[in-house]
Amino acid sequence: MNFKNFIMEHKQAFLVIFVAILLSPLFAIAADVVGYSEPLEKSAEHLGAEENPIYGGILPDYSVPGIDSPAGTFLAGLVGSAVTLIIMLGITMAIKGRNN
Amino acid sequence: MHIPDGFLDMNIAVVYYVLTAIVIGICIYKIKKDGIDEKRVPIAGLVAAGIFAAQMLNWPIPGGTSAHFVGGAVAAIILGPFLGCIAMTSVITIQALVFGDGGITALGTNLFSMAIVDVFVAYYIYRALSKKNTKIAAFVAGWIGITLGAINTGIATGLSSTFQYSIGTTVPIMGIWHGALGIIEGLITVSIVAYIEKNRGDILYNSNKGKTMAKGEKR
Numbered sequence: 001m002n003f004k005n006f007i008m009e010h011k012q013a014f015l016v017i018f019v020a021i022l023l024s025p026l027f028a029i030a031a032d033v034v035g036y037s038e039p040l041e042k043s044a045e046h047l048g049a050e051e052n053p054i055y056g057g058i059l060p061d062y063s064v065p066g067i068d069s070p071a072g073t074f075l076a077g078l079v080g081s082a083v084t085l086i087i088m089l090g091i092t093m094a095i096k097g098r099n100n
Numbered sequence: 101m102h103i104p105d106g107f108l109d110m111n112i113a114v115v116y117y118v119l120t121a122i123v124i125g126i127c128i129y130k131i132k133k134d135g136i137d138e139k140r141v142p143i144a145g146l147v148a149a150g151i152f153a154a155q156m157l158n159w160p161i162p163g164g165t166s167a168h169f170v171g172g173a174v175a176a177i178i179l180g181p182f183l184g185c186i187a188m189t190s191v192i193t194i195q196a197l198v199f200g201d202g203g204i205t206a207l208g209t210n211l212f213s214m215a216i217v218d219v220f221v222a223y224y225i226y227r228a229l230s231k232k233n234t235k236i237a238a239f240v241a242g243w244i245g246i247t248l249g250a251i252n253t254g255i256a257t258g259l260s261s262t263f264q265y266s267i268g269t270t271v272p273i274m275g276i277w278h279g280a281l282g283i284i285e286g287l288i289t290v291s292i293v294a295y296i297e298k299n300r301g302d303i304l305y306n307s308n309k310g311k312t313m314a315k316g317e318k319r
Contacts, residue, residue, distance in 0.1 A: 006142055013146045020153035031158035036166045039277035040101055040253060043270050049262040052106025057200025062156060077156050080198060081149045088148035088190045089141060092183070095128055096136040 021077035025070035028062070101170065101253050101278070102195065102210055105203030109260040116256060117208030123216050124189060127182040140183070143303050147178050148187040152194065159284060167281040172218025172249065173226065173242040173289045178296065180305035181223040188215035209256045218249035222289075234297060235290050242289025243282040250278030 007014055044050070059065075059079065063072040108116075136144075151171035158168045171191075175184035192211055195201040202210045222245030229237035254274030258267030296304060 010142060010146055013150065017146070017150050017153045020150070020157060024153070024156040027157040027160065030160035031166055034160040034162050034166065035164045036158050036160065037164050038101065038167055039165060039250065039274055039281070040103065040257070042165065042277070043254070043257065043273040044107065044263070046273065047263045047266050047269060049107055049257070049260075049264075051104040051203075053200070053203070054105045055200060055204050057196075058198050060200045062199050062201070073156070076199065077153060080156070080194065081153045083198060084152040084191055084194050085145045085149035087194060088187055089145035091186060091190060092136065092141045092144040095131050095186070096141065097132070 017081055021074060021081060024062075024077045025073040028073045029070065101167070101213060101250055101274075102192075102202030103206035103253060103257060105205050107203070107257050107260060107262055108206050108209060109262075110205070112256055112259050113205045113208060116212050120208045120211045120216060124185065124211075127185045130182045131186070134182075136183070140179075144179055144183055144187055147175055147184075148190050151175060151187065152191045154288075155191065155195070159281075161281075165277060165281070167278065167284075169285060169288050170214055170218060170246050170249065172214055173222035173238065173245045173285070174292050176219045176223035176245070176305075177226050177238060177241065177289075177293050178304060181220050184219045184223065184305075185215050188219055209253070213249040213252040213256075217252045218245040221245045221248045235294055238293035239286040239290040241286075243279075243286035246282040246285045247275060247279045250274040250282075 059076045062076040062080070063069065064075045067075065151174065154169045154171055156168070159166055161167075172184070172188055175187045178184070179187055189211055192202065192214055193207065196204060196207050196210070222241035225244055226237045226241040229240055251271055251274055254271035255267060257263045257274075258270035259265065263270055293304075
Protein backbone atom coordinates (compact mmCIF):
# COMPACT_ATOMS: atom_id res chain seq x y z
CA MET A 1 0.00 0.00 0.00
CA ASN A 2 1.40 3.32 -1.09
CA PHE A 3 1.19 5.88 1.73
CA LYS A 4 0.45 8.87 -0.52
CA ASN A 5 -2.29 7.01 -2.38
CA PHE A 6 -3.75 5.90 0.93
CA ILE A 7 -4.09 9.53 2.08
CA MET A 8 -5.40 10.77 -1.27
CA GLU A 9 -7.98 8.01 -1.55
CA HIS A 10 -9.30 8.68 1.93
CA LYS A 11 -8.63 12.40 2.24
CA GLN A 12 -12.14 13.10 3.47
CA ALA A 13 -11.74 10.67 6.39
CA PHE A 14 -8.34 12.16 7.25
CA LEU A 15 -9.89 15.64 7.17
CA VAL A 16 -12.74 14.65 9.52
CA ILE A 17 -10.27 13.09 11.97
CA PHE A 18 -8.01 16.16 11.80
CA VAL A 19 -10.92 18.53 12.48
CA ALA A 20 -11.96 16.44 15.52
CA ILE A 21 -8.41 16.63 16.89
CA LEU A 22 -8.28 20.38 16.17
CA LEU A 23 -11.52 20.87 18.13
CA SER A 24 -10.52 18.64 21.06
CA PRO A 25 -8.73 21.41 23.05
CA LEU A 26 -11.92 23.52 22.87
CA PHE A 27 -14.01 20.63 24.19
CA ALA A 28 -11.43 20.02 26.93
CA ILE A 29 -11.63 23.67 28.04
CA ALA A 30 -15.44 23.70 27.88
CA ALA A 31 -15.66 20.44 29.86
CA ASP A 32 -13.34 21.96 32.47
CA VAL A 33 -15.60 25.01 32.77
CA VAL A 34 -18.74 22.97 33.52
CA GLY A 35 -16.85 20.52 35.77
CA TYR A 36 -16.61 17.36 33.62
CA SER A 37 -17.71 14.34 35.62
CA GLU A 38 -18.76 10.98 34.26
CA PRO A 39 -21.47 8.84 35.88
CA LEU A 40 -18.79 6.35 37.00
CA GLU A 41 -17.13 9.13 39.01
CA LYS A 42 -20.50 9.99 40.59
CA SER A 43 -21.02 6.35 41.49
CA ALA A 44 -17.52 6.17 43.04
CA GLU A 45 -18.04 9.38 44.98
CA HIS A 46 -21.40 8.16 46.26
CA LEU A 47 -19.91 4.93 47.63
CA GLY A 48 -16.56 6.37 48.70
CA ALA A 49 -14.51 4.33 46.23
CA GLU A 50 -11.06 5.72 45.49
CA GLU A 51 -8.80 5.35 42.49
CA ASN A 52 -5.46 3.72 43.01
CA PRO A 53 -3.44 4.69 39.95
CA ILE A 54 -0.56 2.33 39.30
CA TYR A 55 0.37 3.68 35.87
CA GLY A 56 -0.11 7.16 34.41
CA GLY A 57 0.65 6.49 30.77
CA ILE A 58 3.22 8.08 28.45
CA LEU A 59 0.99 11.09 27.76
CA PRO A 60 -1.08 11.23 30.98
CA ASP A 61 -4.67 12.49 30.63
CA TYR A 62 -4.28 13.35 26.94
CA SER A 63 -1.59 15.95 27.59
CA VAL A 64 2.08 16.27 26.75
CA PRO A 65 4.20 16.86 29.86
CA GLY A 66 5.80 20.31 29.68
CA ILE A 67 3.47 21.71 27.03
CA ASP A 68 0.58 23.97 28.08
CA SER A 69 -2.87 22.48 27.98
CA PRO A 70 -4.54 23.32 24.61
CA ALA A 71 -1.41 22.65 22.54
CA GLY A 72 -0.71 19.52 24.60
CA THR A 73 -4.24 18.21 24.05
CA PHE A 74 -3.92 18.81 20.31
CA LEU A 75 -0.56 17.03 20.14
CA ALA A 76 -1.84 14.13 22.28
CA GLY A 77 -4.81 13.78 19.92
CA LEU A 78 -2.56 13.81 16.88
CA VAL A 79 -0.21 11.19 18.34
CA GLY A 80 -3.09 9.04 19.61
CA SER A 81 -4.95 9.02 16.30
CA ALA A 82 -1.78 8.25 14.35
CA VAL A 83 -0.81 5.42 16.72
CA THR A 84 -4.37 4.00 16.58
CA LEU A 85 -4.38 4.14 12.77
CA ILE A 86 -1.02 2.38 12.48
CA ILE A 87 -1.80 -0.29 15.11
CA MET A 88 -5.24 -1.08 13.64
CA LEU A 89 -3.82 -1.27 10.10
CA GLY A 90 -1.13 -3.61 11.41
CA ILE A 91 -3.56 -5.82 13.32
CA THR A 92 -5.99 -6.03 10.39
CA MET A 93 -3.19 -6.95 7.97
CA ALA A 94 -1.84 -9.51 10.44
CA ILE A 95 -5.27 -11.16 10.83
CA LYS A 96 -5.84 -11.01 7.09
CA GLY A 97 -2.59 -12.82 6.41
CA ARG A 98 -1.11 -13.37 2.96
CA ASN A 99 -3.41 -16.05 1.70
CA ASN A 100 -6.86 -14.52 1.51
CA MET B 101 -16.96 4.67 31.52
CA HIS B 102 -13.24 3.87 31.65
CA ILE B 103 -12.70 2.19 35.04
CA PRO B 104 -9.40 3.27 36.63
CA ASP B 105 -7.10 1.04 38.71
CA GLY B 106 -8.22 0.51 42.28
CA PHE B 107 -11.96 0.25 41.58
CA LEU B 108 -12.15 -3.49 40.89
CA ASP B 109 -11.43 -6.50 43.07
CA MET B 110 -8.66 -8.58 41.54
CA ASN B 111 -10.84 -11.68 41.02
CA ILE B 112 -13.43 -9.60 39.12
CA ALA B 113 -10.67 -8.05 37.00
CA VAL B 114 -9.24 -11.50 36.18
CA VAL B 115 -12.64 -12.97 35.24
CA TYR B 116 -13.25 -10.09 32.82
CA TYR B 117 -9.73 -10.44 31.34
CA VAL B 118 -10.44 -14.11 30.62
CA LEU B 119 -13.91 -13.47 29.14
CA THR B 120 -12.58 -10.65 26.99
CA ALA B 121 -9.65 -12.74 25.74
CA ILE B 122 -12.03 -15.54 24.71
CA VAL B 123 -14.32 -13.18 22.77
CA ILE B 124 -11.40 -11.45 21.04
CA GLY B 125 -10.05 -14.88 20.12
CA ILE B 126 -13.41 -15.83 18.59
CA CYS B 127 -13.48 -12.52 16.67
CA ILE B 128 -10.02 -13.15 15.18
CA TYR B 129 -11.06 -16.70 14.26
CA LYS B 130 -14.26 -15.47 12.55
CA ILE B 131 -12.45 -12.73 10.63
CA LYS B 132 -9.78 -15.18 9.43
CA LYS B 133 -12.44 -17.69 8.46
CA ASP B 134 -14.50 -15.19 6.45
CA GLY B 135 -11.55 -13.34 5.01
CA ILE B 136 -11.00 -9.61 4.61
CA ASP B 137 -11.02 -7.81 1.30
CA GLU B 138 -7.91 -5.70 0.62
CA LYS B 139 -10.11 -2.58 0.55
CA ARG B 140 -11.35 -3.18 4.10
CA VAL B 141 -7.89 -2.80 5.65
CA PRO B 142 -7.56 1.03 5.34
CA ILE B 143 -11.21 1.46 6.36
CA ALA B 144 -10.64 -0.55 9.55
CA GLY B 145 -7.64 1.67 10.41
CA LEU B 146 -9.49 4.89 9.69
CA VAL B 147 -12.58 3.88 11.69
CA ALA B 148 -10.37 3.11 14.72
CA ALA B 149 -8.43 6.39 14.37
CA GLY B 150 -11.69 8.33 13.89
CA ILE B 151 -13.22 6.79 17.02
CA PHE B 152 -10.08 7.63 18.99
CA ALA B 153 -10.31 11.27 17.86
CA ALA B 154 -14.07 11.45 18.51
CA GLN B 155 -13.60 10.10 22.04
CA MET B 156 -11.43 13.12 22.82
CA LEU B 157 -14.46 15.39 22.46
CA ASN B 158 -15.99 15.62 25.92
CA TRP B 159 -19.50 17.02 25.74
CA PRO B 160 -19.70 19.79 28.31
CA ILE B 161 -23.13 19.40 29.86
CA PRO B 162 -23.93 22.05 32.46
CA GLY B 163 -24.82 20.51 35.78
CA GLY B 164 -21.68 18.47 36.15
CA THR B 165 -22.49 15.15 34.54
CA SER B 166 -20.81 14.65 31.21
CA ALA B 167 -19.60 11.94 28.92
CA HIS B 168 -17.99 11.51 25.57
CA PHE B 169 -18.86 9.59 22.44
CA VAL B 170 -17.75 5.94 22.69
CA GLY B 171 -18.37 4.66 19.17
CA GLY B 172 -19.03 0.94 19.55
CA ALA B 173 -22.14 1.18 17.36
CA VAL B 174 -20.31 3.10 14.63
CA ALA B 175 -17.55 0.47 14.62
CA ALA B 176 -20.13 -2.35 14.50
CA ILE B 177 -22.20 -0.84 11.69
CA ILE B 178 -19.25 0.03 9.44
CA LEU B 179 -16.94 -2.91 10.18
CA GLY B 180 -19.31 -5.61 11.41
CA PRO B 181 -19.22 -7.05 14.93
CA PHE B 182 -15.94 -8.99 14.72
CA LEU B 183 -13.68 -6.41 13.08
CA GLY B 184 -15.60 -3.69 14.99
CA CYS B 185 -14.69 -5.40 18.27
CA ILE B 186 -11.02 -5.50 17.23
CA ALA B 187 -11.11 -1.78 16.27
CA MET B 188 -12.61 -0.81 19.65
CA THR B 189 -10.06 -3.07 21.38
CA SER B 190 -7.20 -1.16 19.69
CA VAL B 191 -8.66 2.22 20.69
CA ILE B 192 -9.30 1.31 24.35
CA THR B 193 -5.97 -0.49 24.78
CA ILE B 194 -4.04 2.51 23.37
CA GLN B 195 -6.02 4.84 25.66
CA ALA B 196 -4.94 2.76 28.68
CA LEU B 197 -1.31 2.18 27.67
CA VAL B 198 -0.43 5.57 26.20
CA PHE B 199 -2.78 8.01 27.93
CA GLY B 200 -3.50 6.36 31.28
CA ASP B 201 -7.25 6.49 30.52
CA GLY B 202 -8.69 3.40 32.17
CA GLY B 203 -6.61 1.23 34.48
CA ILE B 204 -4.27 -1.57 33.47
CA THR B 205 -5.97 -4.00 35.86
CA ALA B 206 -9.38 -2.80 34.62
CA LEU B 207 -8.51 -3.11 30.91
CA GLY B 208 -10.24 -6.48 30.51
CA THR B 209 -13.42 -5.08 32.06
CA ASN B 210 -13.31 -1.85 30.06
CA LEU B 211 -12.83 -3.83 26.85
CA PHE B 212 -15.76 -6.05 27.81
CA SER B 213 -18.04 -2.99 28.27
CA MET B 214 -16.98 -0.92 25.26
CA ALA B 215 -15.48 -3.34 22.72
CA ILE B 216 -17.76 -6.33 23.34
CA VAL B 217 -21.13 -5.43 24.97
CA ASP B 218 -21.45 -2.07 23.18
CA VAL B 219 -20.33 -3.45 19.79
CA PHE B 220 -22.31 -6.70 19.74
CA VAL B 221 -25.52 -5.26 21.26
CA ALA B 222 -25.39 -2.35 18.81
CA TYR B 223 -24.71 -4.69 15.89
CA TYR B 224 -27.65 -7.01 16.55
CA ILE B 225 -30.03 -4.11 17.23
CA TYR B 226 -28.93 -2.45 13.99
CA ARG B 227 -29.31 -5.67 12.05
CA ALA B 228 -32.81 -6.30 13.43
CA LEU B 229 -34.12 -2.76 12.90
CA SER B 230 -32.33 -1.73 9.70
CA LYS B 231 -34.71 -3.75 7.52
CA LYS B 232 -37.40 -1.21 8.41
CA ASN B 233 -35.43 2.01 8.79
CA THR B 234 -31.63 2.34 8.89
CA LYS B 235 -31.71 5.74 10.64
CA ILE B 236 -33.88 4.59 13.53
CA ALA B 237 -31.76 1.40 13.67
CA ALA B 238 -28.50 3.38 13.97
CA PHE B 239 -29.94 5.67 16.65
CA VAL B 240 -31.27 2.83 18.81
CA ALA B 241 -28.08 0.80 18.30
CA GLY B 242 -25.91 3.69 19.55
CA TRP B 243 -28.23 4.44 22.45
CA ILE B 244 -28.84 0.93 23.78
CA GLY B 245 -25.30 -0.30 23.06
CA ILE B 246 -23.76 2.36 25.26
CA THR B 247 -26.40 1.96 27.98
CA LEU B 248 -25.81 -1.80 28.31
CA GLY B 249 -22.03 -1.24 28.19
CA ALA B 250 -22.43 1.19 31.10
CA ILE B 251 -24.58 -1.31 32.99
CA ASN B 252 -21.74 -3.84 32.66
CA THR B 253 -19.41 -1.23 34.18
CA GLY B 254 -21.97 -0.86 36.99
CA ILE B 255 -22.03 -4.64 37.54
CA ALA B 256 -18.22 -4.98 37.62
CA THR B 257 -17.72 -2.09 40.04
CA GLY B 258 -20.78 -3.02 42.13
CA LEU B 259 -19.38 -6.53 42.70
CA SER B 260 -16.15 -5.06 44.08
CA SER B 261 -15.27 -4.27 47.70
CA THR B 262 -14.21 -0.64 47.03
CA PHE B 263 -17.80 -0.05 45.93
CA GLN B 264 -19.05 -1.86 49.07
CA TYR B 265 -20.57 -4.59 46.90
CA SER B 266 -23.38 -2.10 46.19
CA ILE B 267 -24.45 -3.42 42.83
CA GLY B 268 -27.97 -2.17 43.62
CA THR B 269 -26.55 1.36 43.58
CA THR B 270 -23.91 1.22 40.84
CA VAL B 271 -26.10 -0.38 38.17
CA PRO B 272 -28.93 2.19 38.43
CA ILE B 273 -26.46 5.11 38.54
CA MET B 274 -24.61 3.87 35.44
CA GLY B 275 -27.74 2.67 33.62
CA ILE B 276 -29.89 5.76 34.20
CA TRP B 277 -27.16 8.35 33.54
CA HIS B 278 -25.75 6.64 30.48
CA GLY B 279 -29.29 5.85 29.35
CA ALA B 280 -29.90 9.61 29.26
CA LEU B 281 -26.46 10.56 27.88
CA GLY B 282 -26.77 7.68 25.42
CA ILE B 283 -29.33 9.68 23.43
CA ILE B 284 -26.42 11.87 22.32
CA GLU B 285 -24.43 8.74 21.38
CA GLY B 286 -27.45 7.62 19.33
CA LEU B 287 -27.71 10.98 17.56
CA ILE B 288 -24.00 11.05 16.69
CA THR B 289 -24.21 7.42 15.51
CA VAL B 290 -27.17 8.12 13.21
CA SER B 291 -25.46 11.26 11.78
CA ILE B 292 -22.30 9.33 10.93
CA VAL B 293 -24.14 6.30 9.52
CA ALA B 294 -26.56 8.44 7.47
CA TYR B 295 -23.66 10.43 6.04
CA ILE B 296 -21.72 7.31 5.06
CA GLU B 297 -24.84 5.64 3.68
CA LYS B 298 -25.43 8.64 1.41
CA ASN B 299 -21.84 9.19 0.25
CA ARG B 300 -19.98 5.89 0.64
CA GLY B 301 -22.70 3.27 1.11
CA ASP B 302 -20.28 0.71 -0.34
CA ILE B 303 -18.12 0.70 2.80
CA LEU B 304 -20.92 -0.27 5.22
CA TYR B 305 -20.72 -3.83 6.47
CA ASN B 306 -23.19 -6.26 4.95
CA SER B 307 -23.78 -9.50 6.81
CA ASN B 308 -25.15 -11.24 3.71
CA LYS B 309 -21.81 -10.98 1.93
CA GLY B 310 -19.58 -12.66 4.46
CA LYS B 311 -18.83 -11.42 7.89
CA THR B 312 -16.18 -8.82 7.16
CA MET B 313 -17.22 -7.81 3.67
CA ALA B 314 -18.86 -4.60 2.55
CA LYS B 315 -21.86 -4.21 0.26
CA GLY B 316 -19.93 -3.61 -2.95
CA GLU B 317 -17.62 -6.60 -2.67
CA LYS B 318 -17.76 -10.07 -4.10
CA ARG B 319 -16.70 -13.16 -2.25
